[in-house]
Structures are given as C-alpha cells and as structure tokens.
Amino acid sequence: MNFSRERTIxxxxxxxxxxxxxxNQLKKRRRKGLYRRLTVFGALVFLTAIVLASSVWSQTSSLSAKEEKKEQLEKELKSLKTKQTDLKEEISKLKDEDYVTELARRDLFMSGDGExxxxxxxxSK
Known part of the structure; x- marks a missing residue:
C-alpha cells in the first residue's frame, strides 16, 4: 500500500x-451562552453572599457592643437602686427627731441645754 498518496475527499x-x-453550531452557541449565564449567575450569587456575610458580621459586632453596654447599664441601675433605698431609709430616719438630735451632737458638736x-x-499609734 502506498501511503504517500494524498487522499482527497x-x-x-x-x-x-x-x-x-x-x-451542531446551534448547540455550541447554546452551550456557550449557558456557560456565560452560569458564570454571571455564579458571580451574582458570590457577591450576594459577600454582602450578606458582611452584613451579618457588622450586626454581630454591633450586637456584642450593645450587650456590653447593657451589662454596664444594668450594673449602674443596680447600684442606683441600692443608693435609692439607702436614701429612702435616711429620709425616714431624718423624720425622727431623736435621730436628728443625735446627728447634730455627733457631727456638728452641738450640745443640749446645760451640757x-x-x-x-x-x-495616734
């Protein structure tokens, strides 16, 4: 067999x-279009995921900051309520004349008649 001869078909x-x-050409074009659409759709999904993740991240950090502030304010509220009860007790004591007299003698060095x-x-040590 002679392979040197060119075949013309x-x-x-x-x-x-x-x-x-x-x-076949239509299938190739459709496949190419499908790949393009999938690429664009994938990019949009990726960008949406990034935006949502950043939103969740910022909300989480904001929430933790607000929780810390809430704890601080609750401590302050507790101390203020304690102070309020102490002041109410002091007010009720100040309505008693014997207590006021004792305070005046102790703190202001006041004396009674004939004292x-x-x-x-x-x-000091």
Whole structure:
C-alpha cells in the first residue's frame, strides 16, 4: 500500500448535512451562552453572599457592643437602686427627731441645754 498518496475527499453537500451542521453550531452557541449565564449567575450569587456575610458580621459586632453596654447599664441601675433605698431609709430616719438630735451632737458638736462639750484628741499609734 502506498501511503504517500494524498487522499482527497469531497464532502457531500446536501440539505441533511447542512441541517445537522446548523444544529451542531446551534448547540455550541447554546452551550456557550449557558456557560456565560452560569458564570454571571455564579458571580451574582458570590457577591450576594459577600454582602450578606458582611452584613451579618457588622450586626454581630454591633450586637456584642450593645450587650456590653447593657451589662454596664444594668450594673449602674443596680447600684442606683441600692443608693435609692439607702436614701429612702435616711429620709425616714431624718423624720425622727431623736435621730436628728443625735446627728447634730455627733457631727456638728452641738450640745443640749446645760451640757458642756469636751474635745478629746484621739491618740495616734
């Protein structure tokens, strides 16, 4: 057999072959369009995921900051309520005349009728 000879093959040109070629080209174009659409859709999904993730991240950090502030304010509220109860007790005590007299003697060094106050220094160690 002689392989050095070139073979020349002519293609059949008929309607069926042209129709099959058009269908193949149409399939290629559709496949190419499908890949493009999928790429664009994937990019949109990726961008949406990034936006949602950043939103969740910022909300989480904001929430943790607000929780810390809430804890701080709850502590402050507790101390203020304690102070309020102490002040209410002080008010009720100040309505008692004997208590006011005792405070005046102790803190302001006031004396009653006929009393003399002696100031005694405390010894320091």
């Amino acid at each position: 002519t293609e059949i040109q008929n309607d069926y072959k042209e129709q099959v070629e058009r269908q 003399i106050i002696f100031n005694v220094e405390k010894k």
